[in-house]
Amino acid sequence: MESIDARKSWLAVLARAERATLEAAVIGLSPRPSWRVVKPAESGLAMVRGRAGGTGQQFNIGEMSVARCVVQVEGGAVGVGYVAGRDKRKAELVAVLDALLQDGPFAERLRRDLVAPLAQGQEAARQRVLSKAAATKVDFFTMVRGS
Amino acid sequence: MYVAVKGGERAIANAHAWLAESRRGDPAIPELSVAQIREQQKLAVDRVMTEGSLYDPDLAALALKQACGDQVEAIFLLRAYRTTLPRFGATLPIDTSAMTVRRRVSAVFKDIPGGQILGSTFDYTHRLLDFALMAEGEPAPAPVAAPAEEARVPGVIDVLNRENIIEVERPASGDPAPPDLTREPLRFPAPRAMRLQNLARGDEGFVLAMGYATQRGYGRTHPFAGEIRHGTVAVEMVPPELGFAVDIGDIELTECQMVNQFAGSKSEPPQFTRGYGVSFGHGERKAMGMALVDRALRAEELGEATDAPPNDIEFVLYHSDNVEAQGFVQHLKLPHYVDFQSELNVVRAMRRDAEAARQAALKEAAE
Structure with a gap:
């Protein structure tokens, strides 16, 4: 069984992945895993909370759409998928992968061949945004008046 | 007096058909996709999400397309949609x-x-119309620099x-969950x-x-x-x-x-x-x-x-x-025939009384 921190970090990566990538990862496994749906995939809402001044008392900003699903892989762990957006299939795939990543024959390989490269790609995308932002940073200079 | 309160189904159906045709505009011009609105009318999408109180760029773009670009109408559509969905809970306060x-x-x-x-900002732009945007063409990629460590x-x-x-700004004592206007009415004094x-x-x-x-x-x-x-x-x-x-x-x-x-x-x-x-x-x-x-x-x-x-x-x-404001203002368009009829009777009676009083005053002055 993996630690909660490890599980949190792959769930964060899977939640940001494209559905097609997750679909291909599951289809690519041999023998093909099978699973039982514990809670069918559904889409709904989560109320996004903020804080006054960023650090103060809580208030509700507005809702966001969320899809979720719970599955259990055959002879294995229970997996949970909660993802931003309305893609129910993606929530199911995240749940399946969450279960497979916890233990069993695919855990190691999925971590190496799916989660690690996805995390790398997401960090690279973030760095691209930050480097565009960095190019718009103001360099102040002081005008010297008179002699 | 008899007042018609039913009818108009055919007129309404035809009005909506015309709305659909108007929404499409000139069929010789390519149709906008929801993805194009999401990507290229982003700030309109953002406003619809904020005031529609639902973060979902695809749905906000769809609402804008359906509303022919009318923001408040799109916001209304998004608010109505959210009522059909279950609430899974609240997020942790964002950091x-x-x-x-x-x-x-x-x-x-x-x-x-x-x-x-x-x-990326409109600040410091000269607010001059950019006619280059009337032609097709890709912008140059934005410059990059090394981000901070x-x-x-x-x-x-x-x-x-x-x-x-x-x-x-500090959390309130015990960091309580906030009140939720989608679940309870406004109360005063509002925290x-x-x-x-x-x-x-x-x-x-x-x-x-x-x-x-x-x-x-x-x-x-x-x-x-x-x-x-x-x-x-x-x-x-x-x-x-x-x-x-x-x-x-x-x-x-x-x-x-x-x-x-x-x-x-x-x-x-x-x-x-x-x-x-x-x-x-x-x-x-x-x-x-x-x-x-x-x-x-x-x-x-x-x-x-x-x-x-x-x-x-x-x-x-x-x-x-x-959404509340437009609803109450625009409800004035709905039939008020009976209300107005009763008001008409009241105003006619007031006129009669005023005229009678005026005549009485004239008569008194003449005498």
Whole structure:
């Protein structure tokens, strides 16, 4: 069984992945895993909370759409998928992968061949945004008046 | 008198068919896709999400397409849609100090850790129509530079407030869950958490005008833009199946920290107080207006004069919602034949009485 921190970090990566990538990862496994749906995939809402001044008392900003699903892989762990957006299939795939990543024959390989490269790609995308932002940073200079 | 109260089905169906045709416009022009609206009319999508109070760029783009670009109508559509969905719970309060910052400026401190980052902005443009956009063509890629080593960009006020001369925002005792206007009605006196939710989903034009009024002297708050930031933040929630918080993805957000001069009160020393504004996506005008109004609505708790409209909590909160406002104004279009008939009878009777009184007065004068 993996630690909660490890599980949190792959769930964060899977939640940001494209559905097609997750679909291909599951289809690519041999023998093909099978699973039982514990809670069918559904889409709904989560109320996004903020804080006054960023650090103060809580208030509700507005809702966001969320899809979720719970599955259990055959002879294995229970997996949970909660993802931003309305893609129910993606929530199911995240749940399946969450279960497979916890233990069993695919855990190691999925971590190496799916989660690690996805995390790398997401960090690279973030760095691209930050480097565009960095190019718009103001360099102040002081005008010297008179002699 | 007999008044027709049924009918019009055929006329309504045909009116809606014409609406569909009008929405499409000239069929010789290619049809807009929802994805094109989402990508190329992004700020319209952001406003619909903010005031529709639902973060979902695809649905907001669809609403805009359906509403022929009418923002308030699109907001209404999104609000109506959300009522059909189950609520899975609330997220943890988002941590804007952990934002992947695309833009961050402060008008009060020049030298700030991380620097003044302009991001993608209309500021400093000349507001001249760019006819090049009438032709097709791809823009040059945006320049890049090496980002700072430290990716975390803490709030300007939190970092530079060494003397605590600016009010510090702390969670309420016990950090309670906030009231929710989608589940309970407004109540007065409305606590700040309720006011902030109301303003966050409030009409941008109304909130902007109220904020502007404070600058012009109606509920003056002496504001400075302490910090404005825009970027993406991770959202975490605790699924009951797990019992610990998981990151479900990113949302884009704009935040405004307004800093306001305050003369002090019986319990507080002179200091700078704060107003807060936030919007989904990139919505600086809304976030700034909201921050001004948030501060103006704190007048009573800070022991200031409350004689201007932007200080009037009931007035502001009851009139900020454009879905409610458009509904009540536009309901005047619906048949009021019976009401008007009764009013007609009343006014006719008043006229008769007035005329009779006038005749009586003339007669008296003649005698």
